[in-house]
């Protein structure tokens with residue numbers, strides 16, 4: 001790697017792109033060289049704030065610049081594959097927003113292309129970098145909760161209806177990536193009920209039920225129609241239970257020393273359950289911004305040549321799950337297997 005700072009380009013400066021741009025501008029090491037967007041008014045905003053950044057409506061201009069080492073893709077989902085592929089073919093490392101692609105075959109193609117060219121491919125599963133999510137991972141790994149029985153999670157609010165994708169593709173990537181990170185396995189089957197309440201052909205509420213090879217079951221509720229914003233997850237383990245509420249300002253994670261113990265009956269007439277309601281503890285959690293940690297991780301992954309935590313493979317597992325979830329919804333809730341069945345994270 002050359003001694004000069006890494007050159008970065010952002011493709012897509014709509015709603016989410018500016019958040020990526022701000023975080024990369026705040027990092028000391030890389031230099032943002034280009035921002036590309038089809039809409040001149042979006043480019044004008046960049047020009048006014050950061051006059052040193054080159055602006056274009058044509059990403060091929062960006063990919064032809066040898067000063068660009070890595071590309072951030074924050075365009076609509078349907079465009080991720082074509083833009084990421086062109087960037088990899090031009091020899092650039094790629095960070096692509098969630099969900100990685102709209103089709104598992106396209107995701108696999110990007111993984112293979114990055115591997116063939118020894119380039120870093122990372123997916124924007126931002127919550128994997130969120131300190132409360134990291135804390136829960138630590139607790140699960142340390143066995144503090146015991147064996148995980150089940151997880152329920154709600155991600156609902158009066159959200160922006162997307163024109164081109166269902167609420168499943170818009171919101172569920174967050175929960176799927178969190179669950180797969182926590183459990184170190186991905187779901188093997190999914191069953192979904194939902195409907196398009198406002199625009200019939202675009203589902204805006206879904207109840208996604210997942211089965212994992214270990215026996216864990218999970219339910220993800222996603223909706224753009226809710227009077228209140230809920231970002232709440234409950235993890236129930238054999239030793240303890242936990243609530244992760246991302247809308248809380250301080251105590252985002254609470255661990256409940258609650259549980260029910262089943263005592264083996266000494267004879268058939270005896271059936272004993274003992275209920276435990278002990279302390280509730282809220283661990284101290286860093287206030288670091290997930291997007292900043294995500295940006296640093298991308299930079300380190302490029303520098304070390306290590307596979308990122310939110311790798312293309314993790315992106316593919318999420319995309320495969322989303323595809324199976326949509327198929328189940330269309331089939332009236334029928335259980336669908338999730339490919340690839342033997343993948344590990």
Ligand SMILES: NC(=O)c1ccc[n+]([C@@H]2O[C@H](COP(=O)([O-])OP(=O)(O)OC[C@H]3O[C@@H](n4cnc5c(N)ncnc54)[C@H](O)[C@@H]3O)[C@@H](O)[C@H]2O)c1
Nearest residue numbers: 012013014015016017036037038039074075076097098126
């Ligand atoms: N990680 C997160 O928490 C998070 C949050 C929100 C959105 N996202 C993701 O970010 C991506 C973008 O979402 P958004 O809400 O910002 O969408 P958006 O529609 O607001 O912005 C997308 C921008 O991309 C531009 N664009 C489209 N095609 C282009 C092309 N060929 N070349 C250059 N520019 C092009 C559009 O003009 C637009 O300005 C999506 O994948 C979304 O899922 C991630």
